[in-house]
Amino acid sequence: MKIAVINFSGNVGKSTVARHLLAPRLKEADIIAVESINSDGSQEEAMRGKQFGELLEALALMDDAVVDIGASNVEDFVNLMKQYRGSHEDFDFYVVPTVSKTKQQRDTISTLEALAEIGIPAKKIRLIFNMVELDETPQRAFASLFEYHDSEKNFMLKPDAVIHVNDIFGKIKDSEQSIAAILNDPTNLKAQLKEATDPAEKLRIAQLIAIKRLAAGVTEELNSLFQTLFK
Numbered sequence: 001m002k003i004a005v006i007n008f009s010g011n012v013g014k015s016t017v018a019r020h021l022l023a024p025r026l027k028e029a030d031i032i033a034v035e036s037i038n039s040d041g042s043q044e045e046a047m048r049g050k051q052f053g054e055l056l057e058a059l060a061l062m063d064d065a066v067v068d069i070g071a072s073n074v075e076d077f078v079n080l081m082k083q084y085r086g087s088h089e090d091f092d093f094y095v096v097p098t099v100s101k102t103k104q105q106r107d108t109i110s111t112l113e114a115l116a117e118i119g120i121p122a123k124k125i126r127l128i129f130n131m132v133e134l135d136e137t138p139q140r141a142f143a144s145l146f147e148y149h150d151s152e153k154n155f156m157l158k159p160d161a162v163i164h165v166n167d168i169f170g171k172i173k174d175s176e177q178s179i180a181a182i183l184n185d186p187t188n189l190k191a192q193l194k195e196a197t198d199p200a201e202k203l204r205i206a207q208l209i210a211i212k213r214l215a216a217g218v219t220e221e222l223n224s225l226f227q228t229l230f231k
């Protein structure tokens with residue numbers, strides 16, 4: 001399965017979704033970060049046709065892939081997809097994470113419009129409500145997206161496609177560790193905590209225990225979200 005993670009907005013959770021929701025649940029999925037395609041120090045530069053062509057070639061050699069399209073590249077990506085007529089068919093799904101801030105919801109609607117304009121069928125476009133507060137419902141927090149969906153029906157909206165606000169993402173952002181690795185780490189942290197005498201060490205272990213607990217909770221949420229998204 002090949003999945004593009006896309007949104008004109010930054011900070012909606014594209015990279016988080018690619019790394020922690022999608023890649024671990026596909027067989028041998030590499031994450032291709034389109035942000036890093038311009039890694040010759042010209043981050044702000046537009047994605048060129050040549051690079052897009054290379055991306056399509058790389059995809060052709062893979063069975064599973066997650067392409068994380070950084071916000072600054074989305075516009076070029078969409079334009080190149082129009083130029084390379086039919087290239088949108090190289091992806092099985094377009095996953096669009098969004099958050100409830102007004103600007104991000106507006107950008108998300110622009111993203112959904114752009115995808116529809118390329119000719120991507122509604123059933124291939126899946127929205128994720130990210131960073132939903134525990135006491136909030138998507139219907140309330142994302143009212144303008146529900147309204148847009150009612151009028152256009154040009155994407156799939158599943159009200160339970162939700163990732164709640166969760167501290168684990170911030171805590172493991174700078175580590176290479178996957179959520180599964182944290183969960184499966186056999187270290188007996190509670191025993192270590194009992195034995196530790198140094199307060200700083202005790203604190204460090206307590207923090208690891210917290211992360212492990214969050215990992216267990218979020219794994220359940222992400223498993224069921226993956227089912228919801230692609231069933």
Ligand SMILES: Nc1ncnc2c1ncn2[C@@H]1O[C@H](COP(=O)(O)OP(=O)(O)O)[C@@H](O)[C@H]1O
Nearest residue numbers: 010011012013014015016131164165166169170
């Ligand atoms: N559900 C969530 N709960 C808490 N923090 C989150 C959640 N999703 C993403 N984040 C955090 O929000 C920030 C932006 O997420 P990121 O995936 O980098 O967005 P993007 O790739 O769209 O710019 C990161 O610091 C990430 O750890």
Ligand SMILES: [Mg+2]
Nearest residue numbers: 014015016070
């Ligand atoms: Mg990102």
